Amino acid sequence: MGLQGVGFLLQCYLMLAAAMYFDLGEQEEKCIIEEIPEDTLVTGHFLLEPWDLKTVSHSPHLGVTVTVMDPNQEVLMSKRYGKTGKFTFTAHASGQHFLCFQTNSTRFSVFAGEKMKLHLDVQLGEHSVDPDIDRTKDNLKTLENSLKHLRDQMVFITKQQEYQREKEEVFRQISEETNSKVLWWAVVQTSILLSVGFLQMKRLKDFFIAKKLV
Numbered sequence: 085m086g087l088q089g090v091g092f093l094l095q096c097y098l099m100l101a102a103a104m105y106f107d108l109g110e111q112e113e114k115c116i117i118e119e120i121p122e123d124t125l126v127t128g129h130f131l132l133e134p135w136d137l138k139t140v141s142h143s144p145h146l147g148v149t150v151t152v153m154d155p156n157q158e159v160l161m162s163k164r165y166g167k168t169g170k171f172t173f174t175a176h177a178s179g180q181h182f183l184c185f186q187t188n189s190t191r192f193s194v195f196a197g198e199k200m201k202l203h204l205d206v207q208l209g210e211h212s213v214d215p216d217i218d219r220t221k222d223n224l225k226t227l228e229n230s231l232k233h234l235r236d237q238m239v240f241i242t243k244q245q246e247y248q249r250e251k252e253e254v255f256r257q258i259s260e261e262t263n264s265k266v267l268w269w270a271v272v273q274t275s276i277l278l279s280v281g282f283l284q285m286k287r288l289k290d291f292f293i294a295k296k297l298v
Contacts, residue, residue: 107199108132108148113186116204120175121247124208124240128183131203132167148202149186155179164188178247209240 106114120126132148150171151162160181161173175181185202 105201105203108185108187108202109199111187113184114202115182115184116206117180117182118206118208119247120178120181120208121240121243122175122178124175124243125172126175126181127170127172127207129170129205130165130168130185132187132200133203134200147188149188151182151184151186153182153184155181157182178250208244209237 104116108114118126128150130148130150132146147164147166148169149162149164150169152160152171152173154160154175154177156177160176161171163171165171183206185204187200
C-alpha cells in the first residue's frame with residue numbers, strides 16, 4: 085500500500101473518532117451533540133477524575149449517569165456507571181443525537197464544590213477487531229479479519245456521505261423555496277407601490293380639476 089493509501093486510511097480513522105474532556109460539578113449534567121447516520125453503531129469510553137489528583141479524595145459512590153436521546157428527543161439508553169465505563173448504542177434515525185452525562189454523587193471529595201474532569205472518547209462505526217484473531221498464527225485469518233474491519237469502516241463512510249448528501253438536498257430545497265418567496269414578495273411590494281402611486285396621481289388630478297386649476 086502506498087503513502088496515499090495509508091494517508092487515506094488514517095484520515096478515515098480520524099473522521100470516525102472524537103476525543104474530548106470537560107468539567108462537571110456536583111449533580112451537574114452536560115450534553116454533547118453528535119451528527120450520526122442511521123444504523124450506525126456508536127461506542128463511548130469515559131473516565132471521571134478530579135482536576136487536582138494530589139489534593140482531592142474520591143467519594144466511594146462517585147459515578148456518572150449516561151443518557152442518550154435520538155433526534156426526536158426519545159431516550160435510547162440511560163444507565164448509571166462508576167467513574168469509568170463504556171457504553172454502546174445504535175442510531176435508528178439520522179440526525180443530531182444528544183449524549184448527556186451527569187454525576188450521581190452529591191459530594192465529590194472533602195472539598196465542597198470541587199469540579200471533576202470527564203474524559204470522553206466517542207467512536208462511530210465498528211472499530212473492534214476480534215482479539216482472538218491476533219493470538220493465532222494463521223496469517224490468512226488475520227488478513228481476512230482486517231479486511232472485514234476495513235470494509236465495515238468503508239460502509240460507515242458511505243452511509244455518512246449519503247447522509248450529508250441528504251442534508252445538502254434539504255438545504256438546497258429550503259434555499260430555493262426561500263428565494264422564490266423573496267422574489268414574489270418583491271413583486272407584490274412593487275405592485276403595491278405602483279398602485280399607490282397611480283391612486284395618488286389620480287386623486288391629485290381629480291383635486292386640480294375640482295378646483296379648476298387645470
